[in-house]
Amino acid sequence: EPVIGVLAMQGAVREHVAMLAEAGARGVPVRRAAELSEVDGLVLPGGESTTMSRLLESFELLEPLKARIAEGLPAFGSCAGMILLARQTLDGRPDQQQLGGLDVVVRRNAFGRQVDSFEADLDFAGIGDGPVRAVFIRAPWVEKAGDGVEVLATVGAGDGTARIVAVRQGAVLATAFHPELTPDVRVHRLFVDLVRQAA
Numbered sequence: 001e002p003v004i005g006v007l008a009m010q011g012a013v014r015e016h017v018a019m020l021a022e023a024g025a026r027g028v029p030v031r032r033a034a035e036l037s038e039v040d041g042l043v044l045p046g047g048e049s050t051t052m053s054r055l056l057e058s059f060e061l062l063e064p065l066k067a068r069i070a071e072g073l074p075a076f077g078s079c080a081g082m083i084l085l086a087r088q089t090l091d092g093r094p095d096q097q098q099l100g101g102l103d104v105v106v107r108r109n110a111f112g113r114q115v116d117s118f119e120a121d122l123d124f125a126g127i128g129d130g131p132v133r134a135v136f137i138r139a140p141w142v143e144k145a146g147d148g149v150e151v152l153a154t155v156g157a158g159d160g161t162a163r164i165v166a167v168r169q170g171a172v173l174a175t176a177f178h179p180e181l182t183p184d185v186r187v188h189r190l191f192v193d194l195v196r197q198a199a
């Protein structure tokens, strides 16, 4: 059974741990750099990306985590976690730190004020048995994706455009929405499969 860390600075840590258990992995909270060497993969929950990047710095996790991700640690970021994994954030705060790992540019709070939060059914590449119900909470979208990035899902935005909301690059997975807030375990299962393949 793979051991998958859940970054425990902010966000739905318990929900991710529970989803990982259902998906066939052991989820463990991660707060210290030393704990990074004990996990086969890492989940970065949602929350507030600016606060999370500050907490990563004060817990002295930012540089060690960047290094582990550069070495190929499988990672799954949801919402603010996606923002942290991107190479660049638009509409971020000036002190926003990036972990890298995903060759994407994300736009923070991209769906705008009128649609702060919404749900949608998404076709998700690589996930069968029907659409994935996606919960978006002040979500980012992917504005630009590099050649090595596979687009897994898009959603229609208010202006009629289709926006990228799920991507994968190697063993790094990210969703603009929160799969840990629905009973559907398929996105977590996809990540556990990526962790198994990387091992």
Ligand code: GLN
Residues within 6 Å of the ligand: 045, 046, 047, 048, 049, 050, 078, 079, 080, 081, 083, 108, 109, 137, 138, 139, 140
């Ligand atoms: N709006 C948040 C941010 O910019 C992300 C929201 C979330 O993670 N649900 O970091």
